[in-house]
Structures are given as C-alpha cells and as structure tokens.
Amino acid sequence: MMDLDIPTNNPPATGTLLHWMQTGLTQSTTATALNSSTGSTNAFLLQNTKGQAAFAAYLGPSPPARVPLSHRYTQILVDTSDATNANLKVLQTAAANRTNFNALTVLTQAGLANKVLAGNFFNVTNPGPAAATTTSNTTTGSTTSPTSTFVPAAGVSHRASGMLLAIAMVGAVFTSL
Numbered sequence: 778m779m780d781l782d783i784p785t786n787n788p789p790a791t792g793t794l795l796h797w798m799q800t801g802l803t804q805s806t807t808a809t810a811l812n813s814s815t816g817s818t819n820a821f822l823l824q825n826t827k828g829q830a831a832f833a834a835y836l837g838p839s840p841p842a843r844v845p846l847s848h849r850y851t852q853i854l855v856d857t858s859d860a861t862n863a864n865l866k867v868l869q870t871a872a873a874n875r876t877n878f879n880a881l882t883v884l885t886q887a888g889l890a891n892k893v894l895a896g897n898f899f900n901v902t903n904p905g906p907a908a909a910t911t912t913s914n915t916t917t918g919s920t921t922s923p924t925s926t927f928v929p930a931a932g933v934s935h936r937a938s939g940m941l942l943a944i945a946m947v948g949a950v951f952t953s954l
Contacts, residue, residue: 778795778796778797778835778850778851778852779793779794779795779796779850779851779878779880780793780794780796780838780840780848780849780850781793781848781849781850781851782840782845782847782848782849783848783876784841784843784844784845788843788844788845789844789845791845792876792877793876793877793878793879794836794875794876794878795833795872795875795876795878796833796835796836796837796838796850796875797831797833797834797835797836798831798832798833798868798872799825799829799831799832799835800829800831800832800857800865800868801825801826801827801828801829802823802824802825803823803824803826804821804822804823804824805821805822805823805824806821807821808820808821809821809822823854832868832869832872833872833873833875836875838850838899838901839901840901840902840903841903841908842903842905842906842907842908843907843908844907846902846903846904846905846907847900847901847902847903848900848901848902849898849899849900850898850899850900850901851880851896851897851898852896852897852898853880853884853893853895853896854893854894854895854896855884855889855892855893855894856889856892856894857889857892859892860887860888860889860892864887864888864889865887867883867886867887867888868883868887868889871883871886871887
C-alpha cells in the first residue's frame with residue numbers, strides 16, 4: 778500500500794510513502810460471503826498461512842494536518858509464484874526505503890511489472906485545519922484524527938494461484954462470479 782500524497786516543504790508538490798509490502802499471501806480455498814449495502818458476494822480472502830514477515834511492516838493511513846489533507850492510497854496485487862530469490866531480493870531492498878517509493882520502477886527492476894493481478898485505491902482525509910510547517914519537516918497545530926472513505930477492494934473474476942505479493946492489500950479479496 779502506498780500513500781501518493783505525502784506533504785513536502787514545497788506545496789503543492791507531494792512525495793510517496795510505502796505503507797506495506799507483504800509476500801507469501803495465498804488465496805483461501807473456500808469462498809467467504811461478504812455483505813454490503815449494495816448486496817452480497819462471495820470472495821476468496823488472502824491469507825498469510827506461512828506467517829511470512831512483511832518486507833515493509835504495515836503502517837495504517839494517517840494523513841498529517843498538512844497540505845494536502847486528503848491522501849490517495851493505492852494497493853497493488855502482484856503474482857510472485859514464479860519469482861526467483863533475486864526478484865524477491867529486489868522487492869525487499871526497495872521496501873527498506875519507504876519514502877519516494879515508485880511501484881512501477883521497483884516492479885520493473887524485479888521483473889514483475891507484467892505480473893500485476895489487481896489494484897485498488899481509497900482516500901483518507903484529515904479534517905484539518907492544515908498546520909504551518911517548519912524547516913525541520915515537522916508540523917504544529919491540529920491533532921484531529923483523519924477520516925476514511927471506504928472503497929471496496931478490486932476483484933478479479935477468476936481464482937489466482939501460487940504465492941502472491943501484496944503491496945497493500947488490507948482487506949483485499951478476490952470475488953467470484
């Protein structure tokens with residue numbers, strides 16, 4: 778999961794931040810019923826059955842009280858079932874530096890750019906007001922908690938197989954038809 782709207786000291790310019798990178802996710806073998814205000818659907822949940830450690834531990838969305846107050850979070854699901862140890866090492870090395878993370882560049886370097894299975898996005902907004910910044914890249918002012926807007930995860934119409942890499946698939950599911 779990546780935040781595409783990290784504040785900089787030169788607004789409106791923004792940077793990116795990697796919030797989570799997890800390998801070893803596999804699809805459940807049975808569908809789970811999900812109910813929402815728009816109806817019910819069956820989904821195959823992603824699981825970390827082998828308990829693999831994340832390449833980048835999960836950081837929850839929490840936009841600071843700085844411009845921009847609304848942040849776009851992007852999630853990408855990549856099939857790594859054929860990935861070599863060298864491919865995975867590229868991901869692990871890239872995940873060590875969370876700031877200015879560029880998913881396309883990293884996936885290309887890892888030889889996985891053509892293995893994207895699904896994507897999703899959602900917005901989280903800090904109600905503000907936006908605080909002034911200082912030269913030390915800290916903020917002052919409001920500590921109001923952000924609010925989130927839920928967008929259901931992207932789905933695919935077939936079951937995926939093998940090991941999966943989720944660059945942020947919190948609550949992500951594969952839907953069945």
